[in-house]
Amino acid sequence: MENKAKDYSHIKGWGIDADPKNDPTYPMRKRENEDHEGYSWDRPPQQPVDIEVLHSIERPNVTAVFGTSRPPRGLSGKIRRFAFRYGEGSFAHWLPLVMADRVDVVEGILDDLRKGHLPNIWAERGMGAEWKYNRKGLLQRMAVTTALTAAVIVLLKRD
Amino acid sequence: MIAMNYRGPQRIRVDRDTPMPEILHPQDAIVRVTRACICGSDLHLYNGNVPDTRVGETFGHEFIGVVEEIGSDVTKLKVGDQVIVPFNIACGECTFCEQELYSCCHEANPQATAAGGIFGYSHMTGGYNGGQAEYVRVPYANVGPMVIPEGMHPDDAVLLTDVVPTGYHAAEMGGIQKGDTVVVFGAGPVGIMAAKSAWLFGAGRVIVFDKEEYRLDFVRKYAQCEAYNFLSISDPVVFMKKTTDSLGADVCIDAVGAEASGSKLQTVTGRKTLMQAGSATALQWAINSVKKGGVVSIVGVYGPTVNMVPIGNAVNKGVTIRGSQTSVKRLLPKLVKHVQDGILDPKAIITHHIPLEEVADGYRIFADKLDNCIKPVLVPPSANI
Structure with missing residues (x-):
């Protein structure tokens, strides 16, 4: 092998956590008999379920705690409810969720407009930083995008 | 309060009127965030690649802060403690936590059995708001958070929530x-x-x-x-x-x-x-x-x-x-010692401190690797450190 160091004294802490027993071919599980009895532990108290929480059909219940950031809503919520009728190994679960995410984006824009907020796409995409640190690249991308858009418009307007 | 707000792929903004988080469970704590990183895995969310990432969510699973409020069953933290909050949300009681597989906790994520609970990482990991905000709800506060040792630099502490472990x-x-x-x-x-x-x-x-x-x-x-x-x-x-x-x-x-x-x-x-x-x-x-x-x-x-x-x-x-996702709690004592002993110097990888109000620019800098960025850290206006 090339460049193989023999003296590691220049590397602070070299080998201090070396553990010959940490061989992944050894069994790693530390399960006791009671762990084989299934859902047997004393569960923490249940967080009140006062919002809609979609839960995987691969578990019997809502977990003791859960996030409340965004309950399902609107059309995206309907798609999410459909997705949660299927197991986690199924594309019928994940692909609708991806679709719901995209519908959610449109709903988010409509929601902003309904509240009188016009999304500042330039700022939301962090283009200020791009302008500051990569102005040439940004201008090139804008020029290419403008040229392609113009070409498409010209093509569409031709008889 | 101020919080990052996801609006769609590569679109985020800061909202200044985000409701304050509340105690929703007796083992909850409310933490005032003093540092929050943008993680490489946040970019998967940012780019819209993680299913069930809902518009309006706040990202951020690498953060430290000060305990501002505790639930009735929280005994291991007190108001005013400065804490490292592991990115995993773990109950400490289920069969997986018993085996120190805190990243696989079975009582933190109703949406999927194939992933545990994680702060600010879509509904695929529980639907929790994250720490790219001034305040955040921290469930199971007796289990995950660790009081920051005296004298540890906050930039070292925040990298012990995920990157170092x-x-x-x-x-x-x-x-x-x-x-x-x-x-x-x-x-x-x-x-x-x-x-x-x-x-x-x-x-x-x-x-x-x-x-x-x-x-x-x-x-x-x-x-x-x-x-x-x-x-x-x-x-x-x-x-x-x-x-x-x-x-x-x-x-x-x-x-x-x-x-x-x-x-x-x-x-x-x-x-x-x-x-x-x-x-x-x-x-x-x-x-x-x-x-x-x-x-x-x-x-x-x-x-x-x-x-x-x-x-x-x-x-x-x-x-x-x-x-596996790292079970941060299992490794924290050893890694804190490595930092204290000078074996590891986490803060040396931080290249950017960015005000939380400029989070959209922070994501762009990190995502596009602008300005030789390696690790950006967001600092909320209420951090005071």
């Missing part, structure tokens, strides 16, 4: 034995820490691959390792074979995950069209570069569906594949 865990899962050749794919913050940690297990040679020269320069100095730009190598796997007497590395670490570059097929089918759960280039290279009977350790994050990887090669070569 995950890099260390990547090396640990490799089962590195003294003298082993270890390859790390990815010179992002986690890859840098994995390379650094590999030496602690006695690696004989550490090699890092990336495509960003400034990151390769950094990791060469910081982790005292070899580092190569895969853009200047026609086939990194062949390169690895040639440099290891045609045998391959003893341990290969995937510290990239779904955003990998290097293979047009993987990029188009993974990152661009979402036909697979991200681009699995790093994992493909890891399986093909590892020695027969070697170990592939995966800490790079992938989506929940499927990926194209050479599983046949893994079988034929007798490769052991290990992967």
Whole structure:
């Protein structure tokens, strides 16, 4: 092998956590008999379920705690409810969720407009930083995008 | 309060009228955030690659802060404590937590059994708001949070929530034995820490691959390792074979995950069209570069569906594949000591301190690797440190 160091004294802490027993071919599980009895532990108290929480059909219940950031809503919520009728190994679960995410984006824009907020796409995409640190690249991308858009418009307007 | 607000792929903003989080469970705490990182895995959310990422969510799973309020059953923290909050949300009581698999807690994520609870990481990991905000709700406050030791720099503390433990865990899962050749794919913050940690297990040679020269320069100095730009190598796997007497590395670490570059097929089918759960280039290279009977350790994050990887090669070569989200709580005592003893210097990887109000620019800088960015940290206006 090339460049193989023999003296590691220049590397602070070299080998201090070396553990010959940490061989992944050894069994790693530390399960006791009671762990084989299934859902047997004393569960923490249940967080009140006062919002809609979609839960995987691969578990019997809502977990003791859960996030409340965004309950399902609107059309995206309907798609999410459909997705949660299927197991986690199924594309019928994940692909609708991806679709719901995209519908959610449109709903988010409509929601902003309904509240009188016009999304500042330039700022939301962090283009200020791009302008500051990569102005040439940004201008090139804008020029290419403008040229392609113009070409498409010209093509569409031709008889 | 001020909080980051996801509006869609590559669109985020700061909302100044976000409602304050509330105690919703007797074991909850409310933490005032003093530092919050943007993580490489946040970019999967940012790019819209993680299913069930809902508009309006606040990201952020790497944060520290000050306890402002506690629920009635919280006994191990008090108001005013400054705490490191592991990115895993774990009950400490289920069969998985009992085995210290805190990242697999069965009482923190109703939406999926294949993932535990994580702060600010979509509804796929529980639907919790994250720490890229002035305040955040921290469930199971008796279990995860650790009081920051006296004298520890906040920039060191915030990197102990994920980056340092995950890099260390990547090396640990490799089962590195003294003298082993270890390859790390990815010179992002986690890859840098994995390379650094590999030496602690006695690696004989550490090699890092990336495509960003400034990151390769950094990791060469910081982790005292070899580092190569895969853009200047026609086939990194062949390169690895040639440099290891045609045998391959003893341990290969995937510290990239779904955003990998290097293979047009993987990029188009993974990152661009979402036909697979991200681009699995790093994992493909890891399986093909590892020695027969070697170990592939995966800490790079992938989506929940499927990926194209050479599983046949893994079988034929007798490769052991290990992967998991890091159980931060298990590793914290040891890693805190390593930082205190000067073995690890996490804060050296922080290149940018960015006001929380400029979070959209922060994501853009990190995502596009502008201004030689390695690790950006967000500082809320109410941090006061």
